[in-house]
Amino acid sequence: MPSSINFVEHIAETINGVGLVSYTKMFGEYLIYCNRKPIILVCDDTAYVKILPETTAILGEDWPTQSPYAGAKPYYTIDPDNPPMLIDLARALERVIPLPKPKK
Numbered sequence: 001m002p003s004s005i006n007f008v009e010h011i012a013e014t015i016n017g018v019g020l021v022s023y024t025k026m027f028g029e030y031l032i033y034c035n036r037k038p039i040i041l042v043c044d045d046t047a048y049v050k051i052l053p054e055t056t057a058i059l060g061e062d063w064p065t066q067s068p069y070a071g072a073k074p075y076y077t078i079d080p081d082n083p084p085m086l087i088d089l090a091r092a093l094e095r096v097i098p099l100p101k102p103k104k
Helices: 005-014 053-059 083-096
Strands: 021-026 029-034 037-043 046-049 075-078
Touching: 005 021, 005 029, 005 037, 005 083, 029 083, 037 083, 053 075, 053 083, 075 083
Parallel strands: none
Antiparallel strands: 021 029, 029 037, 037 046, 046 075
16 A cells, blocks of 8 residues: 555654655655655655664664565664654764765
8 A cells, every 4th residue: 555645744844854855756655855865764654764773772672673565674663743753863864874876
């Protein structure tokens, strides 16, 4: 089931103060960017962030993980209705995620 644009916009609006927030649709799902860096994956109206030392420091070792689609690595699932957590995660990820490499 594809993600709803309302769900994506809710997350984007919540983290808007962290930087320039945008999103792209891919096969019915979305990737949310902050300052052109991909930070949150949205699949089936569930938000996911990469498991990194920075996200583990915020969420803790025991936070639930799930694969967003078949064959994907596990990601942390995050609560879109917890603005302080979303903002902390967005700030942490924006600092450590590199800009995507330019397409040739």
